[in-house]
């Protein structure tokens with residue numbers, strides 16, 4: 001079964017391909033320049049992009065996936081959020097570290113709280129005339145240095161929180177069954193990132209919705 005993933009980001013395609021392959025689906029990248037609406041709501045952006053692209057599908061029976069993500073830093077009131085692409089292309093990961101260094105605390109627990117953040121992803125799948133929407137969140141913190149060459153985007157500055165036995169994210173500082181032991185997403189493999197990933201969580205919801213509509 002082929003699923004078109006509308007994105008310009010090859011890192012996102014790699015993660016979605018790995019996930020959907022386990023469900024017998026082949027992901028193909030679909031390049032389409034959608035206009036992004038002016039809003040701070042990821043779901044509104046995702047649905048708008050999906051609606052703009054549906055009529056351009058090679059075959060009307062094909063499935064189309066759109067997924068929009070962003071990094072939301074608590075101490076910056078959720079910035080860069082929906083502006084994540086722009087911020088990555090302008091000030092970059094070093095720019096985010098510089099912003100957070102202004103807020104540094106000598107107390108390690110306080111400092112870790114000041115750096116708490118989350119990745120959010122909203123995925124929307126168009127299939128058989130219906131749209132399934134799902135959100136995924138990954139809690140974590142921003143590291144003090146850029147570390148690792150794996151992944152893409154903000155991965156080298158993001159350390160996910162540990163996971164409990166059921167795979168749910170714990171609070172910053174809590175020790176769980178599964179941990180990267182302080183490594184950023186840039187220092188772990190794609191397979192390991194999937195355990196924590198906001199994208200994988202959003203895509204799990206898509207698979208659940210997909211199995212309901214058969």
Ligand code: ITT
Nearest residue numbers: 007008009067068069070084085088152153154155
């Ligand atoms: P498309 O909109 O074409 O899909 P994009 O790279 O702009 O590509 P997003 O809007 O979903 O993708 O992501 C916004 C920014 O957040 C972008 O710069 C990404 O590199 C970054 N980002 C998204 N998911 C990420 C992840 O899992 N790890 C690191 N950075 C991520």
